[in-house]
Amino acid sequence: MIRRYQFGEPIETDAILEKPELCKDAFPYMKQTEAGFTYEMTEEDIVYGLGESLRGINKRGWIYISNCTDDPHHTEEKRSLYGAHNFFIVSGGEQFGLFFDTPGKISFDIGYTHRNQIQVSMEDKDCDVYVIDQGSLEEIVTSFRQLIGRSYIPPMWAFGYGQSRWSYGTANEIRELAKNYRDNHIPIDMIYMDIDYMERYKDFTVDQEKFPNFPEFVEDMKQQKIQLVPIIDAGVKVEKGYDVYEEGIKNGYFCKDEEGKEFVAGVWPGDCHFPDMLNADARRWFGNHYETLLKQGIEGFWNDMNEPAIFYSGKAIEKVFEQIDQIARKPHEMGDFYDLRGNISDRANNPEDYRSFYHNYRGKKIRHDKVHNLFGYNMTRAAGEALEQLVPQKRTLLFSRASYIGMHRYGGIWTGDNKSWWSHLLLNLKMMPSLNMCGFLYTGADLGGFGEDTTEDLLLRWLALGVFMPLMRNHSALGTRRQEITAFDSTDAFRGILKLRYRLLPYLYSEFMKAALKNTMYARPFGFVWQQDEIARHVEDQLMIGESIMIAPVYEQNAIGRMVYLPEEMKLLRFTGDQVTEEQTMQKGHYFIRVALNEVVIFLRKGHLLPLSTGGECVADILGKDLTLYQFAQAGDTYELYEDDGVTRNMELEEHVRTIVWG
Ligand code: GLC
DSSP states (O other): OEEEEEESOOOOOOOOSSOOOBOOSOOOSSEEOSSEEEEEOOTTOEEEEOSSOSSOSSOTTEEEEEOOOOOSOOOTTOOOOSEEOOEEEEESSSEEEEEEEOSSOEEEEESSSSTTEEEEEESSOOEEEEEEOSSOHHHHHHHHHHHHOOOOOOOGGGGSEEEOOTTOOSHHHHHHHHHHHHHTTOOOOEEEEOGGGSSTTOTTOOOTTTSSSHHHHHHHHHHTTOEEEEEEESOEEOOTTOHHHHHHHHHTOBOEETTSSBOOEEETTEEEEOBOTTSHHHHHHHHHTTHHHHTTTOOEEEEESTTTOOSEEHHHHHHHHHHHHHHHTSOOOHHHHHHHHHHHHTOTTOHHHHTSEEEEETTEEEEGGGGGGGHHHHHHHHHHHHHHHHSTTSOOEEEESSEETTGGGTOEEEOOSOBSOHHHHHHHHHHHHHHHHTTOOSEEOEETOSBSOOOHHHHHHHHHHHTTSSSEEEOOOTTSOOOSGGGSSOHHHHHHHHHHHHHHHHHHHHHHHHHHHHTOOSEEOHHHHOTTOHHHHTOOSOEEETTTEEEOOOOSTTOSEEEEEESSOEEEEEEETTEEEEEEEEOSEEEEEEOOTTEEEEEEETTEEEEEEOOOSSHHHHTTOOEEEEEEOOTTOEEEEEOOOSSSSOOOHHHHEEEEEOO
């Protein structure tokens, strides 16, 4: 049962499709206080959820603030990332899930101020709170996910490997890259196009000099079974004559400042206006612009800078220039320079800027900070709704950086600008189940790390985790060491791991589709499966992926393997490249498992099957091919395989599930 409580006058977020009637009973579990709500935890309570946030699977011991932020330094002390996922579950003494539906800033102090207390507080006290407290942990998640609606499902080619870089600057560079992969038989399905494909960073344009005959180029790549996936940024460049800018001005579709003038913010293109993503008309208009690229053959997009990121606001930069002018006219004093420096470095994503522009939301003027966490969500909704109209017969790849629960219906997310750090490999693993709880299934991190220089072993180990992530993309920042697979010596090891991804696809796709269509988890923490096992409940570096397999990736440099905990008897499958080189049944317990850099070890649960394809170099290669079955099963054990054409929007479960019986 789901109960809905209301506090104050919440602003609509559209996170929930059908709202249950308001409950008039006393609010359960949490005590209402001046600042918000508190809950007294028992020692054994574990707190799950909060989607894209730092730290552990168990969120205890830190404070998390939902405030979509463009911060590329995901260090331990941070409190906010790009998403606002206000759902958590307490499991231990009592067991319940809570969703705080509020579009502004909200803070979750999970045993930070007081070790055994949860404090939820928000600036505006207006929110709807949903309480779910029946059934197992999985059932709580399923009830919540039913409430928020079915998760986004991409086309099947989007489960292939994607290569990205900020930026491939010309069509020739991309052709070269594609040739390199294909010549070396390294599987690939996507090449991502970062901001430099555009003409002066203007959304929906393509630089004709660097990418001449773009439609032909896109088609050429498709012939090689490679989809090009361009980035779309939230800010629209202020430039006379640029159609998107002119239309936005003419129709009043941009966010306005206090005086009713278009708000100016600096992002990659320089001065920009933000389309008012909360205004339904503006959303329709912006979404329809994706057609410009669809018409040129594009079938996938990634939406970026949609927190929205602000490097500086027009007004703030004017003040800086005034300050420089003043300093220049008088005898120089030390303090002036420190002031100036502070003023410039504090400009990015400044709360003052977020308080100085407005939306036209459902006919009302509303200040941005009140609905801040809905911006990226509604940009992706603009795209998602338009794509459904423009390409009704096909699924389109779409994912975003900023998000709020509700956006999971329109697109996936990638977890933003991580770094080439071993700790971020582990963070990638920990975030995955939390994201699933909040409806985000098509997700992944920048494999190898976005910022800073990667190393060959980090990339190999990260890909060995990435093979299990629905969105499998290697992306790296401008100025960092080249991170394409072909940039390293161990081509065979890389090829082997990527080939394993393609062998695993029938299983991974089936598990993803079942999770999406049945509102279940794709990646589960051990506490969801072995709740009575004290050790299992506290495992933070192993996961169940789908129903059959458990993973325990290596996340330390120079490690020759790692300790693994088996909460029950399992079968170890060692893959050297994409071939099984060892099968061993192991009893419950702790083991040191050796894993070489070219290997991936998978543990099969008892009573389960693992269907593998024979492999291929793109998703199209594996469709409809014979399967090899690995198993830790007895005659009569079954597996539900999901198969469809991978493209159309016809994804009914019953029509596409085939039961495989062992023995
Ligand atoms: C942002 C994105 C990153 C992208 C860069 C340039 O930092 O998060 O993925 O490469 O912008 O567009």
